[in-house]
Amino acid sequence: MSNKKFNKVLLLVTAILLGIIFITPLLWMVYTSLLPDEEVLHGILSIKNLFSIKLSFQNYRDVFNRVPFFNTIGLTFLFTGTIATIGLFVNSACAYAFARLPIPGGTILFTLITALIIIPFETLAIPLFLMLGVKCNLMNNFAGLFLPYCAKAFNIFFLRQYFLLLPKDLEEAARIEDASWYRIYFSIALPLAKPAIITCVILDFITHWSEYLWPLIISNKSTFETAQIGLGHFYTLPPIQWGDIMAYSVMATIPMLLIFTLFQRHIVLTNATEGLKG
Amino acid sequence: MKQLNVRSFLDRNAGLILSIPALFILFLMVIVPFVMALVTSFTNLSVKSLLNPNHLQITGVSNYASLLTDRAFLTAIQNTFFFTVLVVPLQTGLALLFAVIVKGTALWQKVLKTSFFLPVITSMAVLSVVWTLLLNPSIGPINTILSLLSIEPQPFLTHKSQAMLCIITMSIWQGAGFQMMVFLAGMQAIPKQLYEAAAIEHSSPWQNFRYVTFPLLRNTTIFVILITTIFAFKLFIQPHLITQGGPQNATMTIILQLYNQAFVNGSYGKASAISILFFVIVLTVSLVQRNLLPKEIKS
Amino acid sequence: MQRHLLQLFQALLFSLLFCILSCQKKAPQSVTIIKLWAHEGQPAEKEALESIFSAFNASQSNIKLVYEFKQEQGYGSRVIAAALAKDLPDIIEIDGPYTAQFADQGILTPIDGLITEEMRNDFLPTILSQGTVNDRLYTLGAFESTVVLYYSKDILKECAIPFPSASLDNAMQWDLFLSLLQNIKDKKPGITPLETFIPWSGEWLTYAFTPLIWSNNGKILDNKGNTVRGFLDNQQSIEALQQWQRLFKEKLSDHSLPEGLFEQKKAAFVWGIFNRWPLYKKAGLNFGIAPLPYITTPKSPSGSWCWGMTTQSKKKAAAWEVLTWIVSAKNGILPLCKANAGIPSRLSAIELYSEYSETRSLFIEQLKTTAQSRPITAAYGTLTLEISSLFYDIALGATVKEAVANTVIKLENSIKE
Numbered sequence: 001m002s003n004k005k006f007n008k009v010l011l012l013v014t015a016i017l018l019g020i021i022f023i024t025p026l027l028w029m030v031y032t033s034l035l036p037d038e039e040v041l042h043g044i045l046s047i048k049n050l051f052s053i054k055l056s057f058q059n060y061r062d063v064f065n066r067v068p069f070f071n072t073i074g075l076t077f078l079f080t081g082t083i084a085t086i087g088l089f090v091n092s093a094c095a096y097a098f099a100r101l102p103i104p105g106g107t108i109l110f111t112l113i114t115a116l117i118i119i120p121f122e123t124l125a126i127p128l129f130l131m132l133g134v135k136c137n138l139m140n141n142f143a144g145l146f147l148p149y150c151a152k153a154f155n156i157f158f159l160r161q162y163f164l165l166l167p168k169d170l171e172e173a174a175r176i177e178d179a180s181w182y183r184i185y186f187s188i189a190l191p192l193a194k195p196a197i198i199t200c201v202i203l204d205f206i207t208h209w210s211e212y213l214w215p216l217i218i219s220n221k222s223t224f225e226t227a228q229i230g231l232g233h234f235y236t237l238p239p240i241q242w243g244d245i246m247a248y249s250v251m252a253t254i255p256m257l258l259i260f261t262l263f264q265r266h267i268v269l270t271n272a273t274e275g276l277k278g
Numbered sequence: 279m280k281q282l283n284v285r286s287f288l289d290r291n292a293g294l295i296l297s298i299p300a301l302f303i304l305f306l307m308v309i310v311p312f313v314m315a316l317v318t319s320f321t322n323l324s325v326k327s328l329l330n331p332n333h334l335q336i337t338g339v340s341n342y343a344s345l346l347t348d349r350a351f352l353t354a355i356q357n358t359f360f361f362t363v364l365v366v367p368l369q370t371g372l373a374l375l376f377a378v379i380v381k382g383t384a385l386w387q388k389v390l391k392t393s394f395f396l397p398v399i400t401s402m403a404v405l406s407v408v409w410t411l412l413l414n415p416s417i418g419p420i421n422t423i424l425s426l427l428s429i430e431p432q433p434f435l436t437h438k439s440q441a442m443l444c445i446i447t448m449s450i451w452q453g454a455g456f457q458m459m460v461f462l463a464g465m466q467a468i469p470k471q472l473y474e475a476a477a478i479e480h481s482s483p484w485q486n487f488r489y490v491t492f493p494l495l496r497n498t499t500i501f502v503i504l505i506t507t508i509f510a511f512k513l514f515i516q517p518h519l520i521t522q523g524g525p526q527n528a529t530m531t532i533i534l535q536l537y538n539q540a541f542v543n544g545s546y547g548k549a550s551a552i553s554i555l556f557f558v559i560v561l562t563v564s565l566v567q568r569n570l571l572p573k574e575i576k577s
Numbered sequence: 578m579q580r581h582l583l584q585l586f587q588a589l590l591f592s593l594l595f596c597i598l599s600c601q602k603k604a605p606q607s608v609t610i611i612k613l614w615a616h617e618g619q620p621a622e623k624e625a626l627e628s629i630f631s632a633f634n635a636s637q638s639n640i641k642l643v644y645e646f647k648q649e650q651g652y653g654s655r656v657i658a659a660a661l662a663k664d665l666p667d668i669i670e671i672d673g674p675y676t677a678q679f680a681d682q683g684i685l686t687p688i689d690g691l692i693t694e695e696m697r698n699d700f701l702p703t704i705l706s707q708g709t710v711n712d713r714l715y716t717l718g719a720f721e722s723t724v725v726l727y728y729s730k731d732i733l734k735e736c737a738i739p740f741p742s743a744s745l746d747n748a749m750q751w752d753l754f755l756s757l758l759q760n761i762k763d764k765k766p767g768i769t770p771l772e773t774f775i776p777w778s779g780e781w782l783t784y785a786f787t788p789l790i791w792s793n794n795g796k797i798l799d800n801k802g803n804t805v806r807g808f809l810d811n812q813q814s815i816e817a818l819q820q821w822q823r824l825f826k827e828k829l830s831d832h833s834l835p836e837g838l839f840e841q842k843k844a845a846f847v848w849g850i851f852n853r854w855p856l857y858k859k860a861g862l863n864f865g866i867a868p869l870p871y872i873t874t875p876k877s878p879s880g881s882w883c884w885g886m887t888t889q890s891k892k893k894a895a896a897w898e899v900l901t902w903i904v905s906a907k908n909g910i911l912p913l914c915k916a917n918a919g920i921p922s923r924l925s926a927i928e929l930y931s932e933y934s935e936t937r938s939l940f941i942e943q944l945k946t947t948a949q950s951r952p953i954t955a956a957y958g959t960l961t962l963e964i965s966s967l968f969y970d971i972a973l974g975a976t977v978k979e980a981v982a983n984t985v986i987k988l989e990n991s992i993k994e
Contacts, residue, residue: 015379015390022451023393026400028419029408044419094300101293109301116308120560122512122533123553126540127314128307134328134661151303180285181292210401212515213533217541220655222648228403232519235407236650238619242411249404260399325657329683329888349987350959415776415835433833436776438969524779526966541654543958544682 033059033246040242059247066237066244069251071223072230077255078142079215079226080208083149084201090151092197095159096185100171110160116153122213124148129217140224148214155200162196163189202263209256227252318550325544341551351552353527354535355559361446361531362510369450370502373457374495378487380458381465391462395455402452406519409448410435435521438528445516445529453509457502464498465491504567511560532556609640609895612666614656616882617646618917625916629909633902640895660684660889667890668900673707673718673880674951674961677802680710681955685885689714691897699923703879706950718883719903719910720919723943724785725877726867727839727847727857736764736845741867745875745942751792751820754870758829761845771824772844775832775972782965784951785848786821788878791949792871793817797964798992802954805988810981817872818967818977825972832972839864851940852918866939868947879948881919920944959991 032040034055063069097103098110128148138144166189174184190197215226222233231252235245288295319341327333345351380391397405412418413434421431435441472490481489492499514533517523523530523538532552540549615626623646630644645666647655653675659665660682671679679685692714697705701721708716726741726749733740738757741749749757758770774781787797795814798805808814824830838844839853840860847853848869857864869877884903890896903909906926914921914930920940921927927934927941934941954960967984971977 011379012386016386018376018379019390019393022455023396025405025408025412025451026396028412029404032411041417043414043417044422090300090303093296097293097296101296103293103297106293109297113301113304116304118561118564119308119312119557120508120512122514122536123315123557124308124311126536126546126549126553127311127318129540130318130323130546131311131314133658137662139658139662139664148307151300151307153304153308156300180289181296182288185296206399210403212403212518213537216651220658228401231403231407233648233650235410235519237617237648242417245407246411249407253400253404256399256401325660325682325684328661344990348990349983350963350991416837431835433776433835436835437833438973522779525776526969527962538958541657543678543956544657 029246029249032242033250035059035243037241037243057247059241059243060251062241062244063234063248063251067230067234067248068223069230069248072225072227073251073255075142075224076209076226076228076252079145079211080205082142082146083208084204086146086150087152087155087204088197088201091155091200092159092190092193093185094151095156096163096189098156099160099163100168100189101181113153114157117157121148125213125217128214133218138218140219140221144218145215145226149204149208152204155204159193159196159200162193166192198263202260205259205263206256315550315553318547319554321547322545323547323550325546328546337547341548342555345548345551345555350527350530351532351535354530354532357442357527357529358511358513358531360442361449361513362507364446365449365453365510366503366506368446369454369506370457370499372450372454373502374461374492374499376454376458377461377465378491381462391458394458397452398455398459400452402515403519405448405452406516409444410520413444436525438525441521441525441528445513445520449510449513449516453506457506460502461495461498464495468494500567504564507563507567508560511556511563532559607639609892611640611642611668611892611895611899613642613644613668613670613899614647614666615644615670616649616652616672618649618882622913622917625913629903629912632908633899636902636908640898642899656684657682660887663889665887665889667892667896668884668886668903670882670884671716673716673883674953674957676708676716676883676885677710677953677955678957679885680713680715683888685715686888686890686893687713687715688717688886688897688900691893692717696901699925701879701922701924701944701948703944703948703950704883704922706953707880708883708885710953716883716885717900717904718881718922719913720881720917721879721922721944721948722881723851723877723879723920723940723948724788724848724869725851725939725943726869727849727853727864728867729839729842729845730863730865731842732761732765732768732845736761740865743866743868743939745868745939745946748868748875748947749870751870751872755823755827755829758824758846759827762827762829765845767843769831769834769838769844771830771846771848772834772836772838773824773830773832773848773972774836775830775969776835779965780961782968783961784878784880785850786968787951787964788869788876788947788949789821789872790814790817791876792869792874793820794873798952798954798960802952803992805960805985805992809988810985815977815981818971818981820872821968822971822974822977825974832969851920851937854937855918866937868939868943875947876949877943877947878951879944880951881922954992956992960988963988 034057036053036056036058039053098106098113103109132138132144132147136144138147170188170192171184174188210228211226212228212232215229216232219225219229222230225233231245231248234248320336320338321327322333322335322337322341324333327335376390376394380387380394412420415421415431415433415436418434420434425431433440434444468491472494473486476486476490512533513531514537517529517531517534518537521529523534533556536549536552536556539545539552613630617623626646627644630642633640633642652672656665656669656671656679665684669679669685671685676685680687697714700717703721704718705714707718708714728741730740738760741747741757761768761770774785790797790813793813793816795811795817796808797814799808825832839847839849839857840862842862854866868875884900886893886896886900904922906921906923906929910921910923910926911929913919914926914933920937921930921933951957952960963984967980970980
């Protein structure tokens with residue numbers, strides 16, 4: 001019995017230790033972002049005189065003074081928002097069509113779409129650069145930034161699976177009442193698939209907020225950078241000030257954190273059967 | 279009357295019309311570039327030949343031939359495999375352990391779950407920068423802690439044999455939370471009765487895991503391993519930001535080579551050959567895994 | 578928060594204004610606009626360049642110089658992307674050894690038709706050789722760089738070692754130098770005899786230590802920049818690398834210690850770059866300088882960021898006028914060198930910069946007589962990566978012959994293209 005208890009305590013202690021190890025780097029980021037410049041150089045030893053150091057938001061102010069941060073974060077929001085919004089309709093419409101409606105050559109087409117999932121974006125990066133950046137002259141252009149991501153084979157596949165699992169009753173009832181397929185897709189299927197769609201939107205948001213390779217390729221102006229690329233440049237921008245760099249990092253993280261926390265609750269609350277209950 | 283015709287036409291072809299935007303974009307943004315990559319890889323397309331088309335030549339397989347004898351590229355492949363071979367099992371194992379620990383509703387479990395997951399929603403670029411500070415040989419906290427324990431300060435990212443290990447550690451730390459979530463979702467699907475039955479037979483937590491949880495998570499595990507492997511192969515942000523592939527190529531990866539060939543050297547033909555080779559590697563690995571994994575896990 | 582909203586508003590206003598202004602571009606004007614890209618270095622250097630550029634704009638009214646600072650990280654790929662988008666400025670700053678790559682890619686245009694013989698002769702020879710590809714001159718730099726030996730007078734005194742001469746004529750022969758280091762190591766345990774900054778790796782190793790190969794009459798690359806075989810792996814080069822390895826084998830230097838040993842008085846000598854001088858001065862160290870040691874003939878490194886004209890510039894004459902300003906002794910070179918501690922690239926500028934010619938005349942002497950430019954090849958990026966790897970591996974204890982043979986195989990492929 002005591003052995004069992006011991007085991008439990010051991011597990012708890014290990015778990016908490018792991019948790020601390022996991023969270024420390026992020027805490028360090030926040031801590032450093034609040035430190036005055038001269039204290040950053042003391043590293044961890046600065047903790048010793050933690051109570052005499054004045055933590056401040058000066059580093060955050062410095063970031064705004066040194067680079068056009070509003071610009072950067074605005075572009076990032078626009079980038080992720082556009083992809084998520086366009087993707088929401090484009091992908092779900094396609095998925096719905098493949099789940100419910102007759103399409104000439106549908107099976108072959110869908111197999112093809114599924115096959116596209118395996119092609120990594122890295123393979124497409126160079127031709128996309130030559131096509132969009134060089135031929136269409138979309139360097140440093142918003143269209144060039146989001147176009148490659150408007151449709152996503154994986155999301156189509158994922159949403160179709162979800163649509164297939166939904167009961168057909170509501171749609172059939174609407175069909176009898178002479179509603180068009182577009183109406184049914186928009187006002188019945190789409191709301192029913194909310195959990196799956198929100199999942200797609202969150203995944204898209206996280207992926208594209210952190211997107212690195214393509215924004216790096218398609219921009220060569222410091223005024224046209226997403227937060228990730230901006231950070232990458234900011235952290236080698238002389239003079240190197242770690243406090244400022246960490247402040248930038250914190251600010252580049254907060255939007256993602258917020259949106260995730262907000263939407264996550266949504267996922268838990270919505271339920272696939274809600275539509276039928278009403 | 280005419281309106282009705284239009285309506286019925288629209289309704290009859292609803293499937294096509296609803297799917298056409300996505301199909302069109304996929305065609306333009308995936309299929310066309312893919313074919314272009316394939317074609318470009320057989321030419322010497324470069325900045326030079328783009329600015330002066332006279333230099334453009336079809337060079338056959340010479341890009342591939344020179345890559346496969348290029349030691350720098352082979353080093354990149356080797357590093358990428360090394361990274362993958364270490365990250366995939368360690369990360370998956372750790373994630374499974376976490377999932378078992380935080381499966382439950384106690385407050386400490388919720389807090390732990392969040393702290394494991396936080397690195398996932400912090401972007402890789404941010405984390406790379408944060409770890410560069412943590413591992414900084416002179417002002418980084420890790421070296422300070424080491425010196426308090428009277429261990430010699432380590433060069434970490436500036437040393438050939440430590441740099442990749444640092445990147446591996448940080449990548450495992452970053453991604454484990456995501457796999458943990460996938461495992462948790464998989465565990466929710468396991469019927470409670472199975473655990474109840476096990477409880478009647480007084481099985482230990484380990485036995486629970488060994489004979490109930492783990493076997494029933496087989497499909498989840500396969501999925502996690504597959505996804506992690508492909509992600510691992512794409513290793514780019516960390517070396518690009520932290521080490522630029524150095525010191526001495528120790529953290530050079532396939533995608534970093536691709537990036538450097540294309541956007542630093544301006545050799546698009548050669549870079550396209552790398553991207554096609556990369557595709558072949560990813561394809562092969564996922565096919566092999568799909569066929570091999572179930573057997574291994576059964577035994 | 579309010580201030581930031583204000584900033585946002587301002588930004589919007591400015592962009593609106595910009596739109597209006599750019600619509601009115603067609604209005605007749607006699608001002609030629611010259612665009613320029615510079616790399617964003619240390620703040621002092623950036624400020625100096627900014628004031629050089631605005632002084633140019635103030636000095637005349639025909640040309641308006643519009644400049645942009647681009648970050649050093651990813652600078653090359655920005656240039657390439659701009660070239661493909663036909664969006665290159667008229668003048669770009671580039672890192673010296675990459676001149677050949679940009680010339681070969683058709684991004685830089687030769688300027689030897691524009692430079693006068695007199696002006697040419699005023700430049701340090703290394704600036705000209707760095708900027709010359711296939712007998713054509715593409716770039717000019719405003720400052721030069723070099724590496725010398727710094728020594729701590731205190732430590733040498735404690736070891737009863739006479740201070741080495743600062744004159745190039747009395748440069749130390751390698752064996753003598755090593756015996757000095759050995760002497761220090763025996764007498765002062767805990768002191769690193771020579772600081773070499775190996776953890777910097779990258780370009781530093783190629784730049785700072787290739788001169789040792791040259792000083793044994795070895796070479797890395799043939800003159801045409803086509804092959805390393807028979808050069809990097811010939812007897813002289815291998816011998817030089819073996820000598821270099823002795824530093825680490827005999828524990829006369831350390832390949833893993835972080836930089837800053839000399840400042841902490843833990844190193845007796847430094848194989849140090851030119852701009853360590855102001856750093857050590859500021860730290861109040863009691864130090865002296867000596868020429869780099871050599872094996873059979875004294876050699877030293879050189880090279881710096883420099884300026885060239887792009888093929889997409891349609892206003893060559895005006896661009897040349899700007900370039901001349903940037904590399905002119907009084908208006909360009911002096912303000913820049915005072916900011917970044919660089920060595921003036923022109924003889925006339927050196928004369929004007931008395932501090933340099935007095936206390937640091939060794940730097941200039943080295944550049945005039947023993948300095949060589951880094952190898953000129955369109956594949957410099959690959960070359961330097963492999964060469965620095967080679968130095969690093971050898972420092973860590975690799976067998977020299979094997980390591981060299983490996984590097985030759987790696988490089989043969991990529992350099993020929």
